[in-house]
Amino acid sequence: MTAARAWWKEAVVYQIYPRSFNDSDGDGVGDLQGIIERLDYVADLGVDVIWLNPVYDSPQKDNGYDISDYQTIYDEFGTMADWEALVEEVHNRDMRLVMDLVVNHTSDQHEWFRKSRQRDPEYEDYYIWREGGTDEDGDPVPPNNWESFFGGSAWEYDEERSEYFLHLYDTSQPDLNWRNDSVRTDIFDTIEWWLEKGIDGFRMDVINLLSKVEGLPDGDPDSEWVGAEHFIDGPEMLSYLTALDEEVLSNYDVMTVGEMPQLTVESALEYADTDGPLDMAFHFQHTKLDYADGERWSVGDWSLPELKRIIGRWQDGLAADGWNTLYWENHDQPRSVSRYGDPENYRRESAKLLGTFILTLRGTPYVYQGQELGMTNADWETMDDLRDVDAINHARELLDRDGVEEYDDVKDIVGYRTRDNARTPMQWDDSKNAGFTDGDPWIQVNPNYREINAADQQADVDSVYSYYQRLIQLRADRDVLVYGDYTDLLPDHETVFAFTRSLSADSGTERILVVLHFDDATETLDLPVEYADATLLEGNYDCDDTDPGTVTLAPYEARVYELFD
Template identity: 35%
Template sequence: MRLETLATLLSVCSLAACGTTPKEEDPDWWKHATFYQIYPRSFQDSTNDGIGDLQGIIDKIDLFPDAGVDAVWLSPIFDSPQVDQGYDISNYTDIDSDYGTIEDLQKLVEEANARGVKVILDFVPNHTSDKHQWFIDSVNGVEEYRDYYIWANAKTGDDGERLPPNNWISMFKNSAWTWNEERQQYYLHQFASAQPDLNYRNPKVVEAMKDVLRFWLDRGIDGFRIDAVPYLFEDPDLQDEPLSNSTGYNSTDYEYLDHIYTKDLYDTFDMIYQWRQVVDDYTKENGGSTRVLMTEAYTDADKIMLYYGTADGSRLGAHFTFNFNLITDININSTAEDIASSINKWLDGIPEIYTSNWVLGNHDNHRVATRLGPGNIDGLNMVKALLPGVAVTYNGEEIGQEDGEVSYEEGQDPSARDPAIFDQVSRDFERTPYQWDESVNAGFNTGAKPWLPVSEKYLETNLQDEKESNGSSHYKVYQALAKIRSDPILVSGDVEVKAVDEYTLLVKRSNEEASLVVVFNVGDAEVTVDVSADVAEDNSVKIASVDSSREAGSVVDPASLKLDAHEALVIAS
């Protein structure tokens, strides 16, 4: 596909089979929802084997309505050898025994739905495990599966040595090709060598993966988060990729090349549009609420918008594709202008027909309280809650949980199996167990060694203490924010985001009748600011950050508003 063309695109039974048609629900339920990401392996261990499971999530199900969550998204729970903690799937239509059974998932869906909470599954379509029967059959030359994966012949070097087909590099370093002795060919893997890439130029693969979506929709799932979508298609001619000209990388690093032949190809967008058609057709045929697609794509802004669909809306893609600006653009030293610029870049770039979303953290990035400072967690949650569209929370953000402490010997991340780079690249730190209370292993289980160590900070930060606190807490702030998100001002009001001074951020939502404003000092020193242009004299503090001296219902002087370091307020006027 030419670049100019690309630029222009800027239970157990099905509801239908059971003869049940659910009542019609709000098709736009997701547009202002709070989605809560659960990392199941680290959430709650009901069997005391060191690994979180589905029954553990069921046991803690009341957290979600209590926190004001509309939908939970589960990181992968399918059959897997767990080379990459479930992102290497060996069976797309069964649950890994570490987590439970399909019946456990069905029970979770029923319990969540009974509380008004929807359940989203992680769909990992780019690759399977090398233990998947499809790959085994492909290696063995079974005709049906011969071309299910990307296979290529070796090249011969000047000295007659066997070489990979081209210079492509894996996201996890080194060549993206691994030699298979039995088949006498190389196979492509853009991630670990145990994660061979599927061949989406094979119509049988396309239909098989659509059938996976239908299988889980039949079991009451409300949608899917689609993992690593930019990598679905590669150049069929296997051309070498050019150097990136980025400094500080060597020839084994992913960043060494410019990935024009292995990432964000036009066919990838088309595949997302086809999957959207699958879920839309399912909803139309079976009734009930909209089934949602969310896509993960760390890529350029113009391509992120293409994952939503075409600019004119003639073809629809994901209901939303994650907005990672507040992860990739800012750090602990960022000014208010840096944050405002990141937010406005997104607001200015998204077509009006699509819905914004805001993400502060996930299982692949250091926790927001660590990355941007524990003192800023309330202010950041306020900003996220007041911005238009979808809010996404990674489990633990609601209590201000920080990264855990993990040694190289304790680490599990396959991308960090080199001790020299472990501290820089490991994703284990943000995946340590959820901190429920002050009991053994922070209440994750009853004493068995967890798969990753519990953070030493659990005695300072845990859900029970924050819920039972006589004063304010991060969790109580989070709950208060959830309650006001249904305010019409936040659902459809105008939005303005700006820096009042170097370290004071202001987010204003308003309509003709009233306004809600976040004023947030992201700096380390006290400031006094004039916000009288945005906050009326007749005002009231709705929510204050944990360390603020202000009470809910108090009035501020907008012409001379003094804010302590990291203090944040939601003010109604």
């Protein structure tokens, strides 16, 4: 049965990381006018929504996720007038603009925090403050054993207030106290302020961390993220989001997607079912496939059957009442071709394969800038090359843990995992600095921009960019690729992911077969499909095979068939 229609279900989202997208004034940092200059490129790709990473005023300790003023634009990105011009130009091209919403924490430079540390009566309880204790030697210890996602204790002692404050991320990002009614009122007012300025929704950063268990007890010291059981999906989490929806969001025709660490299908249905406060949520299970023993700062082998089990759990679990998000990359994930493809021998083919994956499953696809070109991870030869506070902190932790002194000893794992891989400048052409800036870029440009760039690919009908264009158009033309049911045909096959999408209507049942070969060897197999006729709609190799019963697949080959009974 066709799910209830919504524009955000039928959309393809393009994520822009402003700092690295396009620099219009030569200062080495991308900006809003630079985005405006490149909007035709984004529109020509065929996407419907732009998700804009934070452009609010910020000290940029965590590249904009440390906000010091929610209603001011960071000066290196431009002005509010530039932002207003951007949203107008986006709408003029029949696209929509979704903003990042970061309300678990602020910058320690935010006026609220400055007043809170001074014990201003109005703001004293805006953040989570606690007195620490002492150990048996009389040395100070934090209020509990919770760990920051960026490494180390989640508590920082503030000399001015003489107390510890909670920061689940960097020490410059204190957590807001959502138990305080005034905090929620101020946040809700801010959200409404932006909606009145004409935006079309929010991507909500780590939104399921807002509620902390009362008493802030110690966490399990053996867990992946110590304390997580006390601050992920906390007791008031659903009520906070429900209030936000009822008081603000439901008054506007907007799209909402929550970034939710450790999300399960069950909790996703609480937050984002047909009656939930959100439209959809990001989970991270498939992005951890290459973790060794669940450890992020390690690299392990991954298996296609495990990927299929994860995808099937989400496709089936949200089929009746929920909606999926489909993605490989974002500003926090290394480049997918370098993780799940073959960047050395089959970069173009595996980039197209990965694109086929997200654009043919059930859910809203998210394409991160440069993904449509098959951009790859860069090399990070020294610590000085890194800009990612998370990677720098963990590099230091790895050096201490392993008892080594040289960055070279941890370079491979840090270089593979750092979020900087997603943040190298967009590769526009083969001119200096990849056409990103006339100045010195804030972060290194990947040297392969001479071989991988937008100008070349826009002129090449066989490029990754052109392939994404065709698949996005195919998805727009075929309701079955949006609303159709999902069936995995080969759940245990080690190298081939084959599934069907089917949609029944008064005129009959429309069926699509997708075949994805995740390997660098040729594979011949029989597919368990029944059909009277078939048409090959798209593929990443030259192929006129209209018989999907027995197929011989080239390395990293992708095919999309229409089946007829």
